[in-house]
Amino acid sequence: MPDALGPALATAQEPPGGRRAPQGDRVAPPSEYALPPLPYAYDALEPHIDAQTMRIHHDKHHAGYVAGLNAALKKLAEIRSTGDYSNIQQLSRLLAFHAGGYFNHIVFWNNMAPENKGGGGRAQGALGHAIARDFGGVKKFREHFTAAATSVEGNGWGVLGYHPALRRLVVMTMMNQQDLVTTGLVPLLMCDVWEHAYYLKYQNRRADYINAWWNVVNWENVQERYDARCEARDSDGCMASARNM
Ligand code: MN3
Numbered sequence: 001m002p003d004a005l006g007p008a009l010a011t012a013q014e015p016p017g018g019r020r021a022p023q024g025d026r027v028a029p030p031s032e033y034a035l036p037p038l039p040y041a042y043d044a045l046e047p048h049i050d051a052q053t054m055r056i057h058h059d060k061h062h063a064g065y066v067a068g069l070n071a072a073l074k075k076l077a078e079i080r081s082t083g084d085y086s087n088i089q090q091l092s093r094l095l096a097f098h099a100g101g102y103f104n105h106i107v108f109w110n111n112m113a114p115e116n117k118g119g120g121g122r123a124q125g126a127l128g129h130a131i132a133r134d135f136g137g138v139k140k141f142r143e144h145f146t147a148a149a150t151s152v153e154g155n156g157w158g159v160l161g162y163h164p165a166l167r168r169l170v171v172m173t174m175m176n177q178q179d180l181v182t183t184g185l186v187p188l189l190m191c192d193v194w195e196h197a198y199y200l201k202y203q204n205r206r207a208d209y210i211n212a213w214w215n216v217v218n219w220e221n222v223q224e225r226y227d228a229r230c231e232a233r234d235s236d237g238c239m240a241s242a243r244n245m
Pocket of ligand 1: 057061105
């Protein structure tokens with residue numbers, strides 16, 4: 001075999017997402033997540049949010065989500081090595097819950113600043129323009145967001161987000177904290193596990209369906225989605241700003 005084909009063959013046999021060198025500004029995840037400090041003093045948001053609330057919220061609740069996220073990731077690594085997936089349902093739920101808690105609060109803390117020292121006022125520039133375009137003005141946006149956030153049943157969040165597929169700002173709510181779609185998750189690979197997606201052929205054997213589905217996953221498309229969607233988001237600052245918070 002000619003030498004010239006060597007590298008091409010090696011590339012073709014490389015597992016998807018495999019041993020390639022880090023590219024561009026993609027940053028490897030930390031081995032353990034840490035609780036970021038508040039970007040201001042505990043009492044900086046007084047009188048609107050009191051210092052004791054901030055102290056407990058950050059030092060106890062947010063810290064708890066960070067610990068939970070690290071514990072879930074560690075446990076998942078363990079079960080991958082043992083191959084015992086009997087707790088996968090609970091661990092998947094815990095990972096989503098604590099990852100949501102970890103990330104949402106980083107956004108939340110950075111979304112706030114002391115009144116008249118960055119807090120208050122209104123959106124300016126391109127964001128202000130987009131709010132006017134997508135909500136009919138700042139007042140309408142504020143009413144909409146307030147009503148939506150107020151209406152959340154039980155624990156949850158109100159969210160203003162940019163939806164990359166809709167290419168517009170949207171207000172969404174989420175119950176609890178693990179519905180990452182509403183905070184801007186960019187889907188790269190999805191498998192429909194509604195019964196309508198497999199029942200006629202596989203009946204109740206969902207695992208058989210998913211095992212078969214892996215044979216038709218278009219990894220080139222998955223990679224293209226990653227490159228296009230995530231790089232585009234980097235260029236408009238969404239992911240870059242999240243990393244820097
Ligand atoms: Mn909270």
